[in-house]
Amino acid sequence: MKLFTKIFLSGTVVFSAAFLISGYFLIRYSFESSIGRETDFALQQFQYDKFTVQAELLSLSGGKVEKNWKKKELKAALKKIAGKISVPAAFLSEDFQVLCSEIEPLDISFAEETQENIHRYRFGTDGEESHILISGMIAQKNLTLVFLAQYDIGSTVRQQEVLINYFFQCYGIAMLLGMLLLTVLSVWLSSPLKKMEKAADRMAKGDYKERIRLSGRDEIGRLAGSFNRMADAVEEKIGELSENARQKEDFVANFAHELKTPLTSVIGYADMLYQKELPREQVKKAAGYIWN
Numbered sequence: 259m260k261l262f263t264k265i266f267l268s269g270t271v272v273f274s275a276a277f278l279i280s281g282y283f284l285i286r287y288s289f290e291s292s293i294g295r296e297t298d299f300a301l302q303q304f305q306y307d308k309f310t311v312q313a314e315l316l317s318l319s320g321g322k323v324e325k326n327w328k329k330k331e332l333k334a335a336l337k338k339i340a341g342k343i344s345v346p347a348a349f350l351s352e353d354f355q356v357l358c359s360e361i362e363p364l365d366i367s368f369a370e371e372t373q374e375n376i377h378r379y380r381f382g383t384d385g386e387e388s389h390i391l392i393s394g395m396i397a398q399k400n401l402t403l404v405f406l407a408q409y410d411i412g413s414t415v416r417q418q419e420v421l422i423n424y425f426f427q428c429y430g431i432a433m434l435l436g437m438l439l440l441t442v443l444s445v446w447l448s449s450p451l452k453k454m455e456k457a458a459d460r461m462a463k464g465d466y467k468e469r470i471r472l473s474g475r476d477e478i479g480r481l482a483g484s485f486n487r488m489a490d491a492v493e494e495k496i497g498e499l500s501e502n503a504r505q506k507e508d509f510v511a512n513f514a515h516e517l518k519t520p521l522t523s524v525i526g527y528a529d530m531l532y533q534k535e536l537p538r539e540q541v542k543k544a545a546g547y548i549w550n
Contacts, residue, residue, distance in 0.1 A: 260448075261444075261447070261448045261451060262444045262445065262448045265440070265443065265444040265447060265448070266437075266440050266441065266444045269436075269440040269443070269444075270433075270436070270437060270440060273433070273436045273440070274433060274436075277429055277432060277433070278429070281425050281429065284425075285418070285421055285422060285425060288418075288421060289414075289418045289421075292414045292417065292418070293381075293411070293414060296390065296409075296411045296414050297379065297390060300379070300390050300392060300409040300411075301377060301379070301392065303345075303407075303409065304377060304392045304394065304407050304409070305377075307343050307344075307345070307347070307405075307407055308394055308396060308405055310339075310342065310343065311339055311343070311396060311405055312396060312398055314335075314338075314339040314342065315335070315339070315396075315398060315401070316398075329357075332357060333357050333358055336349045336357050336358040336403075337358045340358055340360055343407065345407050345408055345409050345410070346360040346361045346362075346407070346408045347360055347361070347405070347406065347407045347408070348360060348361045348364055348369075348405075348406040348407075349403050349404070349405060349406075350366075350369050350403065350404035350406070351402075351403065351404075352402040352403070352404075354366060354369055354370050354404065357403070361391070361406060361408050364406070365391075368380055368391065368393065369393050369404050369406060372393045372394065372395055372404050373395065374395045374397060375395070376394075376395075377392055377393070377394045378392070378393050378394075379391065379392040379393075381411075386412075387410065387412045388410075388411050388412050388414075388415040389408050389409060389410050389411060389412070390408070390409050390411050391406060391407075391408050392406065392407055392408075392409065393405070393406045447478075450470075450478045450482065451478070453470055454470055454481070454482065454485055457469070457470050457485070457489075458485075461489060461492070466489065466492055466493040466496055467493065468489060469486050469489060470482045470485055470486055523547060523548075524547075524548050527544040527545075527547050527548050528548060530544055531544050531545070
């Protein structure tokens with residue numbers, strides 16, 4: 259794998275992971291903050307609606323809320339009160355029997371865990387809508403009821419979905435810009451190394467005068483300086499080897515030239531002695547030349 263590809267892929271993975279992780283925590287914090295505000299508002303509204311129910315019970319019964327109300331009359335009164343509340347509501351008896359309900363579907367098991375002076379809430383979805391269901395107990399005179407109200411938080415969830423879509427749009431744009439920047443950065447970082455590679459190839463082919471012209475005090479600049487110093491040392495060593503070879507050739511040539519004249523005389527006199535019958539004096543004279 260080329261250095262350009264390594265830099266590009268590594269940078270892309272790191273940039274993408276950092277952007278996604280930071281975006282995840284940012285969106286999560288935003289959603290939790292929004293849900294927290296919606297929950298606080300719903301609990302305050304539930305408290306207000308609870309007081310409204312208590313006031314309406316007193317109003318409908320003339321200030322006397324009795325446990326022995328006829329069930330039919332109680333249901334009618336609760337249905338009338340539920341109509342005055344701006345959100346879907348439900349009323350259960352003390353033994354958790356449904357008296358009136360505008361909440362569909364109604365989870366009785368959630369209501370059965372309701373305790374006095376403690377408000378419970380739970381998030382839920384109904385199709386594409388999201389809501390928060392809150393339950394509380396109303397104890398008034400001899401009558402005890404479980405009051406439930408369902409508050410819509412769909413706008414918060416939809417806002418979260420819009421925020422996620424907007425984030426991914428920003429993520430796509432940021433990744434395109436980041437990849438473009440990484441491409442430029444990868445080319446900028448790998449270009450000096452490509453120059454060194456080509457220079458090394460030319461030097462391997464015998465061009466010992468090759469040098470790299472790079473400026474900078476970073477690692478690549480220092481590497482280029484080391485390459486140039488290596489090239490100087492190689493050129494100097496090659497020069498020394500060439501000079502030694504030339505001197506050896508000159509020595510051999512001079513040595514051969516110096517041997518040529520006396521060897522010619524030796525061969526000539528030796529051939530004369532070998533080929534001809536000569537007097538003793540001439541043989542001795544020729545042998546003397548050879549000896550000298």
